[in-house]
Amino acid sequence: MSRQKSGARREQIVRMAASDGLANVEDLSARLGVTPSTIRRDLALLTAQGKLARTYGGALSLEPHPEASLRQRLGEAYDAKRAIAAWAARQIVPGENVLLDGGSTTTALAQELTSFTNLSVTTTALTALDVLAEAENIEVIVLGGRLRIISQSFVGPLTEASLERMSFDRAFMGADGVRVDRGINEKDLEQTRLKELMMGRADHVYVLAHGAKLGQGPFHAWAVMPPRWTLVTDDSAPPAEVRRFEDKGIEVVLVPAIQASAD
Incomplete structure (x- = not known):
């Protein structure tokens, strides 16, 4: 998976979490077409970057999705x-x-x-x-x-x-x-x-x-x-x-x- 595709996928995970409130590993895996282990690595990175908060089985958006200029x-x-x-x-x-x-x-x-x-x-x-x-x-x-x-x-x-x-x-x-x-x-x-x-x-x-x-x-x-x-x-x-x-x-x-x- 290229760095560009990984970045786009992680951006989409943040959007999904903001839209739905809670991002579930299995649901993200099915919707994004990648393995659960890939999703878990993405969530770990996004949590370390302060973009999400980890929960059991997924991650939680830290704030509602703002409208970007x-x-x-x-x-x-x-x-x-x-x-x-x-x-x-x-x-x-x-x-x-x-x-x-x-x-x-x-x-x-x-x-x-x-x-x-x-x-x-x-x-x-x-x-x-x-x-x-x-x-x-x-x-x-x-x-x-x-x-x-x-x-x-x-x-x-x-x-x-x-x-x-x-x-x-x-x-x-x-x-x-x-x-x-x-x-x-x-x-x-x-x-x-x-x-x-x-x-x-x-x-x-x-x-x-x-x-x-x-x-x-x-x-x-x-x-x-x-x-x-x-x-x-x-x-x-x-x-x-x-x-x-x-x-x-x-x-x-x-x-x-x-x-x-x-x-």
Whole structure:
């Protein structure tokens, strides 16, 4: 198991413990597709790092999962996000109208788009706007509204109203977590409502989420998914979680994160 995959797995264990309150060795083993002994070693390390407290048969979250700022998330799973963004960019055809959600992976996608020509990009994200502001051959449209500082993106009724007169060839969505039974997880209800509206305006919907986010729901706001959509993740994704999505007929794309370091 590579160091990168081990790190992503441990990040997911912390998220699971925060979401469920208590992380059980056997349950973690089944959900993450590794042996119980591997999970026990992970829990021992996370406990030593002060991220969890050991209990009989598992570990306990020390505090509810906080919402990380976008600035904090930009450095997480960097290679995986770059690889996912590179794959997503290859799906876009010149002349299309593309919608970018807020988030660190969609920001990485915006960076991939700077060399495009004959493209229209609409976004709710300040970070994507900053990246694309000097891309002379891209039309950039911003869905304004109330700025949510922690996520550096716009939400609210003004943002939603902007969508009513628009449609898109492709929408690329971010997520704090994504579950096959509930959809996209976010901290804020306005965010999840906006995501549903955005996905409803696009012909093709892609959720860009690195492996540690699969099966996670650290918060209590959910965006219901459209009938057809594609989950794009990296090869650190737990096989058991990937199977859950595939068993429901959801297309899953596994991108080798290691490729990003060689780009």
